[in-house]
Amino acid sequence: MxxxxxxxxxxxxxxxxxxxxxxxxxxxxxxxxxxxxxxxxxPQVAEADLSGNIGLGSREHLLEELASLDEQRAKxxxxxxxxxxxxxxxxxxxxxxxxxxxxxxxxxxxxxxxxxxxxxxxxxxxxxxxxxxxxxxxxxxxxxxxxxxxxxxxxxxPDSFETPSKVLIAFDGSKTTRKGIEMIAKSPLFEGIPVHVVIVGAETGDNRSQLEWALKTLREAGHEAEGAIRAGEVEETLRNYKEEQGIDLLVMGAYGHSRIRHLLVGSTTTAMLRRASVPVLLLR
The missing domain is CATH 3.40.50.620 (HUPs)
Structure with missing residues (x-):
């Protein structure tokens, strides 16, 4: 299937x-x-040498018992x-x-x-x-x-369910996150759910045009969409935005080409995931 x-x-x-x-x-x-x-x-550990000073027959008997216990545990x-x-x-x-x-x-x-x-x-x-x-x-x-x-x-x-009512997409203009915007625009998963797009970075012409492309793509597909460009450290900025707006589902690219990439592959690898109290959708 x-x-x-x-x-x-x-x-x-x-x-x-x-x-x-x-x-x-x-x-x-x-x-x-x-x-x-x-x-x-x-097996969680390598088999120890159980022979010691005991006789071979005793060792074989013990190993048979251990094998039997393993079989019982598996069943x-x-x-x-x-x-x-x-x-x-x-x-x-x-x-x-x-x-x-x-x-x-x-x-x-x-x-x-x-x-x-x-x-x-x-x-x-x-x-x-x-x-x-x-x-x-x-x-x-x-x-x-x-x-x-x-x-x-x-x-x-997380361990308890809440129907998503606001979605935040961490967007950096990379191929992965642009593909993510297009995927979400076409997907029925977030139908009827407001979508927020946030770029963490400076207010530049390139970032503004990237954000406008993302919002246009989502709106043309029928989504209610709004966006922001925020300066600051990625994880903290996204977390603050999430709390301000009452976001209850976060969407990120698992691998990108900007600072967001370091959340999942650098020394701060899993910062967003570790602290997340809401579901996180990782796109590849």
Missing amino acids: TDQVMAAIDGSQFSEGVCDYAAWASQALAAPLTFLHVVDNH LAQEQGRVMLAAAKTRAAEAGVSEPGSRQRNGTLVETLSELENDIRLLVIGKRGETAHQAVDHLGSNLERVVRTLHRPILMV
């Missing part, structure tokens, strides 16, 4: 938010919804995943999604999503997974790897 909204769920606190935002996106895009749960059976993880997938499908159906689907795979999340990439129109994923540190501004390492690997739009969501 191609062109689907895919929602990656696990046992984290973000799974309900993932489920609800995925249901919203699926209905807005009129696209099928599939929930994905990946059972990672990768339990799969069963837990099936329960979560069933619950997610029920929740999405109750939200109005027609026939949500599910897939369970063994492996790592990044490898699995890479294999399924051609089927994905939009990936919905939580800010952190169940094994990540729970600090408020911590970002799951899985998410960072997914962002760098996948060439599909990614919607990173």
Whole structure:
């Protein structure tokens, strides 16, 4: 099944938010919804040398027990995943999604999503997974790897759902963000939702013409759009604008060619994502 909204769920606190935002996106895009749960059976540590001074037979017995425990853990993880997938499908159906689907795979999340990439129109994923540190501004390492690997739009969501009512596009005139403006203009995802376009930089003729192009593109497609050029540090400026305007969804290019690029690939790599209290749609 191609062109689907895919929602990656696990046992984290973000799974309900993932489920609800995925249901919203699926209905807005009129696209099928599939929930994905990946059972990672990768050993977390290398096998230790357990021989020591004990006899070989004892060591073999111990290794057999450990193998049996691993097998039991894998079966339990799969069963837990099936329960979560069933619950997610029920929740999405109750939200109005027609026939949500599910897939369970063994492996790592990044490898699995890479294999399924051609089927994905939009990936919905939580800010952190169940094994990540729970600090408020911590970002799951899985998410960072997914962002760098996948060439599909990614919607990173918080743990609770709120219907988006104002969208902010961080625009820098790069090829990625111009493509993003055109994508959003054509997409039904934000139909009827006011769109704000912000360029962080100086009030120059080039920035003004870039902003006017973006607003014209959105308005001609039927969107209510307004924009601003703000000087300052990128992350702080966008955050302030978001708070001033009551923005509840942020759109960014995952890779651009200006200062915004450094938010995702430089030393301040994940500043916006770490501090985001609203969903962030990353465009590739």
